[in-house]
Amino acid sequence: MEIKKIFNNNVALTADSNQTEMVVMGRGLAFQKKIGDQIDPEKIEKTFITPSKSFAEKLSDLLDEIPYEIMALSKDIIEMANRELHTELNDSLYLSLSDHIHFAVTRTKNGLSIKNALMWEVQKFYKAEYRAALKALEMIQAKTGVSMPEDEAASIALHLFNARQDSSGMEETMAMTNIVHDVTNIVKYHYGFDFDEESMNYSRFITHLRYFAYRMLRGELNDDANDALYQQVKLQYPQAYECTKKVQAYLKKQYQMEMTKDELAYFMIHIHRVSSREKN
Numbered sequence: 243m244e245i246k247k248i249f250n251n252n253v254a255l256t257a258d259s260n261q262t263e264m265v266v267m268g269r270g271l272a273f274q275k276k277i278g279d280q281i282d283p284e285k286i287e288k289t290f291i292t293p294s295k296s297f298a299e300k301l302s303d304l305l306d307e308i309p310y311e312i313m314a315l316s317k318d319i320i321e322m323a324n325r326e327l328h329t330e331l332n333d334s335l336y337l338s339l340s341d342h343i344h345f346a347v348t349r350t351k352n353g354l355s356i357k358n359a360l361m362w363e364v365q366k367f368y369k370a371e372y373r374a375a376l377k378a379l380e381m382i383q384a385k386t387g388v389s390m391p392e393d394e395a396a397s398i399a400l401h402l403f404n405a406r407q408d409s410s411g412m413e414e415t416m417a418m419t420n421i422v423h424d425v426t427n428i429v430k431y432h433y434g435f436d437f438d439e440e441s442m443n444y445s446r447f448i449t450h451l452r453y454f455a456y457r458m459l460r461g462e463l464n465d466d467a468n469d470a471l472y473q474q475v476k477l478q479y480p481q482a483y484e485c486t487k488k489v490q491a492y493l494k495k496q497y498q499m500e501m502t503k504d505e506l507a508y509f510m511i512h513i514h515r516v517s518s519r520e521k522n
Contacts, residue, residue: 243256243257243258243264243266243280243281243283243286244256244257244278244279244280244281245272245275245276245277245278245279245280245281246263246277247277248272248275248276248277249265249272249301249305250272250305250310251270251271251272251273252267252268252269252270252271252272252310253265253266253267253271253272253301253305253310253313254266254271254272254275254281256281264289264290265289265290265301266281266286266288266289266290267286267287267288267289267310267313267314267317268285268286268287268288269285269287269310270285271285271286287314288314288317290333290336300337301336301337304337304340304341307344308340308341308344309344311385311386312340312343312344312347312386313340315343315381315382315385315386316336316339316340316343317336318381319339319343319378319381319382319398320335320336320339322374322377322378322381323371323374323378323402326370326373326374326377327370327371327374327402327406329406331402331405331406332405332406334405335401335402335404335405338401338404338412339398339401342397342398342401343382343398346390346394346397347382347386347388347390350388350389350390350391350394351388355391355393356393357393358393358394358396358397360396360400360416360419360420361392361393361396363419363420363422363423364396364399364400364419365396366423366439367419367422367423367448367452368399368400368402368403368419371399371400371402371403371406372395372396372399374399374402375394375395375396375397375398375399375402376392376395378395378398379392379394379395379398400412400415400416400419403415414459414460417455417459418452418455418456418459421451421455421458421459421493421497422448422451422452422455424492424496425451425489425492426448426451428485428488428489428492429485429489429513429516429517432484432485432488433481433485433517435517437516443515443516444516446512446515446516447512447513447515447516450508450512454505454509458493458497458499459497463499463501463502463505468503468504468507469503471503471504471507472503472504472506472507475507475510475511476507476510479510479511479513479514481514481517482509482510482511482513482514482517483510485513485517486506486509486510486513489501489509489513490506
């Protein structure tokens, strides 16, 4: 691999025989090297295939502030999360997660602990990501000797979820979490029961809410007006209709969003399903 750019002694931008560019990491792999030299493949520990120009530039900026050990740790955590979540997380996560872990470790060492206001919601709605984040805390402690509170797991879980959402921003992810939390509470208090959070019905309901919130915030809701389906479901499930009206009023007040009749009908169906099975 030919060196195209040297970020520091441990990280370089290279190109293979097919001129495919990649960022490679490894302790001392670029030490006393210059542009045009070859990298020893045995020294490569981590590789990023075909990074974008902005990725390389942001990585270069981070390397001025973040130790190599943290960068390598972040890559290990992402590889673990890919396995745990059965997915391929967006490369942008490497930058944001490295920055977050470095800041969190520094804060914890200085005795500064920050409470995550979304801790409860993350535990409930992003269970797979939260489990992976707890493993990440174990990896951080093993590598750095720093034991961080579970609030940090919630923060890492949001980064993982964000990386699964087609590059949606953290602000959007937090808004989605709030919508899911608030709508779930509306349904719970309307019917007067607590959900069985381990049930398949609850899982399906939360999945519907998460993707509804995702599409709503991006302006991608179905705009078809299926009045026949709406009227049929409205008559068949009157209590779910009353509950859905409360959800509709909440979304209009908080997000100035009008639900279409198709969306209202599907909400009624999902609410009826989860409420009737929870009561049973």
